[in-house]
Amino acid sequence: MSFDINKIRADFPILEKEIYGKPLVYLDNAATTQKPLCVVNKIRENYLNNNANIHRGVHFLSQVATEAHEAARETVRKFINAQHAREIIFTRGTTEAINLVASSFGRSQCKEGDEIIVSHMEHHSNIVPWQLLQAEKGIVLKVIPFDENGELQLDKLDELITEKTKLISIAHVSNTLGTVNPVADIIKKAHSHNIPVMVDGAQSVPHMPVDVQALDADFYVFSGHKIYGPTGIGVLYGKEAWLDRIPPYQGGGEMIQKVTFEKTTFNELPFKFEAGTPDYIGSTALAEALNYVSAIGMDNIAAHEQELVRYTLEKLGEVENIRFIGNAKHRSGLVSFLVGNIHPYDLGSIIDKLGIAVRTGHHCAEPVMAAFGIEGTVRASFGIYNTKEEIDTLVAGVQRAAKMFKRRNG
Amino acid sequence: MTIAEKQEEIIEEFEFLEDWLDKYEQIIDKGLANPGVDEAYKIDKYLIEGCQSKVWVHAEYKDGLVYYQGESNTDITGGIVAMLVYILSGHTPQEILDTELYFIDKIGLKEHLSPTRSNGMLAMVNQMKMYALAFKSQEQA
Numbered sequence: 001m002s003f004d005i006n007k008i009r010a011d012f013p014i015l016e017k018e019i020y021g022k023p024l025v026y027l028d029n030a031a032t033t034q035k036p037l038c039v040v041n042k043i044r045e046n047y048l049n050n051n052a053n054i055h056r057g058v059h060f061l062s063q064v065a066t067e068a069h070e071a072a073r074e075t076v077r078k079f080i081n082a083q084h085a086r087e088i089i090f091t092r093g094t095t096e097a098i099n100l101v102a103s104s105f106g107r108s109q110c111k112e113g114d115e116i117i118v119s120h121m122e123h124h125s126n127i128v129p130w131q132l133l134q135a136e137k138g139i140v141l142k143v144i145p146f147d148e149n150g151e152l153q154l155d156k157l158d159e160l161i162t163e164k165t166k167l168i169s170i171a172h173v174s175n176t177l178g179t180v181n182p183v184a185d186i187i188k189k190a191h192s193h194n195i196p197v198m199v200d201g202a203q204s205v206p207h208m209p210v211d212v213q214a215l216d217a218d219f220y221v222f223s224g225h226k227i228y229g230p231t232g233i234g235v236l237y238g239k240e241a242w243l244d245r246i247p248p249y250q251g252g253g254e255m256i257q258k259v260t261f262e263k264t265t266f267n268e269l270p271f272k273f274e275a276g277t278p279d280y281i282g283s284t285a286l287a288e289a290l291n292y293v294s295a296i297g298m299d300n301i302a303a304h305e306q307e308l309v310r311y312t313l314e315k316l317g318e319v320e321n322i323r324f325i326g327n328a329k330h331r332s333g334l335v336s337f338l339v340g341n342i343h344p345y346d347l348g349s350i351i352d353k354l355g356i357a358v359r360t361g362h363h364c365a366e367p368v369m370a371a372f373g374i375e376g377t378v379r380a381s382f383g384i385y386n387t388k389e390e391i392d393t394l395v396a397g398v399q400r401a402a403k404m405f406k407r408r409n410g
Numbered sequence: 411m412t413i414a415e416k417q418e419e420i421i422e423e424f425e426f427l428e429d430w431l432d433k434y435e436q437i438i439d440k441g442l443a444n445p446g447v448d449e450a451y452k453i454d455k456y457l458i459e460g461c462q463s464k465v466w467v468h469a470e471y472k473d474g475l476v477y478y479q480g481e482s483n484t485d486i487t488g489g490i491v492a493m494l495v496y497i498l499s500g501h502t503p504q505e506i507l508d509t510e511l512y513f514i515d516k517i518g519l520k521e522h523l524s525p526t527r528s529n530g531m532l533a534m535v536n537q538m539k540m541y542a543l544a545f546k547s548q549e550q551a
Contacts, residue, residue: 020430343484345462346438349522350486353430361462375483376462404435405485 003300009385011036011292022355025390030175030203030334030381031359032225035289039229042288046281054280055254055271069280072287073270079290080220081211082237086269089243090283093234094202095125097221098169100236100273101198102129104246105167112138115164119144119152119181120371121174124364126200130169144170146371150177150326154185161193168197172204176365176377177326178309178334180204187216196242202226206383207305207333209298212237224282228384229289233282236273243269250275293384301384305333308382308391315395319402325377334381336363339398342405344376350404351397358394413505416497417513424517433518437489444492446481458537460530463487467534469541474549475500476542480534490514490522490531498538503546507539 009015012034017024026034046068052061054069070085077085091097110116116130120143130141142160145153168190173180187197196218204210206227212220219242224233248255248266252275257265266272293301312335316322321340339347348360361376362369369376380394411419427433447456451468458465463484470477480495482488497513498506514520522531 343463345484346486350431350434353434400431404431404438 003296003304005304005385005387008296009387011038012385013037015385019355019357020353025354025356025393027380027382027386027390027394028357028359029206029383029386030226030363030379032231033206033228033383034385035230036228036292038292039285039289042285043230043281046284050284051281053277055278065280068284069278072280072283075287075290076235079294080205080235080237081213083213084240087237087240087243089236089238089270089273090278091221091234091236092232092279093223093225094200094221095234097219097234097236098125098198098200099129100249101167101169101219101221101238101246102133104249104273105242106130106133106137106139108246110137110139110166113140113164114166115140115142115162117142117144117157117160117165117168117170119170120146121150121152121177121179121181121365121368122169122171123175123200123202124366125202126169126171127367139166140164143367146177146179149328150174150179151328152179152181154182154189157186157189161190161195165193165195168195169200170197171200171202172210173201173207173332174326174365174368175203175334176336176363176368176379177328178331178336179326179328180208180330180332182330183217184215187218191216203333206293208302218242224286224289227286227289228292229286230282233279233286235286240269243273248272248275252276254278296384302332304384305382305386308386308388309333309335311388312380312382312391312394315391316398319395319398321402322398325372325374334379336377336379338374338377339402340405342402344378346405347378347398347401350401351394354393354397354400356394356397413497413501413509417511417516420493420497420513421516430518434486437493437519438485439489440492441482441485441488441490444481444488444495445479447479451479452481458530458533460487460533463530465491465530465534467491467537467541469538469545471503471545471548474502476503476506476545478538478541480538482530487522487531490519491534494535494538498542503542503549506542507546511535 014034050064052065054066073085073088076088116139133139134141144157147153172183183199190197198219199217201220201222205222218239220237222235225231255267255272255275257267323338325336344360359379447466447468452466456466456468463482465482467480478495478499480491482491
């Protein structure tokens with residue numbers, strides 16, 4: 001299928017909405033994406049026709065729902081090119097997936113004084129779980145710094161790695177700077193020291209083809225709702241060898257093999273990590289979203305969004321006193337900026353009234369803000385349905401706001 | 411003027427501004443006309459830190475009346491702060507405690523008071539009332 005922007009836009013009914021009487025310009029896709037009709041319909045169809053608790057049910061509907069859930073797992077496997085479907089664990093999202101690894105890997109593999117390496121550009125979701133582990137186990141959290149362009153200083157990685165390093169956990173794409181990190185190189189280096197790597201793919205999976213085997217990632221996590229799927233469903237990919245070695249995260253139904261009050265034995269992968277009733281409605285709707293983007297082609301999507309980023313940098317670059325936060329050579333999906341001394345909250349509030357949805361603030365990455373000595377940025381983030389005309393609207397809105405705050409913008 | 415009269419005055423000012431951006435222009439102007447807080451009070455002790463913006467607020471009690479100073483690091487929040495300071499300053503603690511600040515809703519700025527906006531506004535309104543309560547109890551003691 002070729003990339004037909006009008007056809008794609010027609011698949012997303014919400015894009016026809018007007019906000020304060022102006023056409024919606026939705027540029028907050030890094031926070032969450034809008035949903036195509038096929039995903040919404042899938043959820044509806046599931047509840048209307050295929051709803052029954054999955055696994056272990058002998059009745060017809062339970063079988064249908066179970067097959068759909070497991071077919072969804074296979075769709076995810078194929079989408080990120082994992083070796084086995086049992087290496088795909090459904091979670092509530094990226095945050096839960098990272099917490100799962102921090103908890104299970106941390107409890108079983110780390111002791112006091114052991115080290116975990118993250119980067120300075122992580123989302124709080126890839127910082128706080130490690131701090132919890134720090135408080136519980138006394139591990140040490142080490143941080144790869146980035147330079148003024150927002151690129152990781154990988155020469156520093158050699159100094160950070162020691163014989164106590166247990167895991168490197170790093171964002172594939174920064175949610176604030178848009179930097180695409182060279183995770184393949186990081187993984188290669190880590191593996192040469194026998195250190196496993198977890199990749200936070202929340203901002204990469206929606207925007208580029210990802211092949212976990214080619215990357216040789218040990219763990220790779222992402223959220224469904226950022227790739228046109230429903231909220232509340234996400235994915236933890238883990239190499240089978242690792243998932244076998246680490247203990248269950250939560251206890252409950254489905255994840256057990258046999259329970260007595262003396263001893264419980266756990267189910268095999270992937271069920272060992274899916275306690276409680278799985279979100280089979282969400283998993284199948286996520287699969288629908290993945291099939292949707294696959295039909296368009298991740299390469300086509302990447303090319304379209306790269307062009308949007310290039311165009312935004314060019315057009316916004318003409319705004320007086322604009323300052324881009326993050327100027328990495330290899331970037332994806334979003335543009336963070338400030339105009340003069342205008343506070344991001346003020347700018348965001350004004351362009352909101354023009355129907356433009358952007359995010360303002362620290363984007364749950366306060367250490368990034370601290371590194372640049374700023375409180376926040378305005379972030380425009382793109383999806384498959386965005387157009388150059390929408391970016392023109394954004395630029396006009398920013399110009400308009402800049403005029404209103406001219407007394408500050410100097 | 412009573413607090414109610416001041417609220418009505420502001421509502422009337424905004425009534426003629428149909429366009430959202432005109433309303434915001436008016437708010438920004440109010441902020442810029444506001445002298446803000448004395449440098450001595452622009453410290454953490456008087457800071458209300460929202461997730462998105464910061465607000466400083468200070469109050470003095472003179473001859474039975476409360477006088478506020480307020481300021482924000484953002485222009486829109488700063489404009490709302492200026493209006494709150496104008497409306498509540500020069501009144502007794504009891505009058506302030508009895509006040510329902512309906513003008514914010516009436517001029518269409520309710521969203522800026524929402525807890526999810528995290529701009530410190532809601533906390534500022536609470537803090538202004540706390541000052542009034544403190545002065546009132548001080549008086550009674």
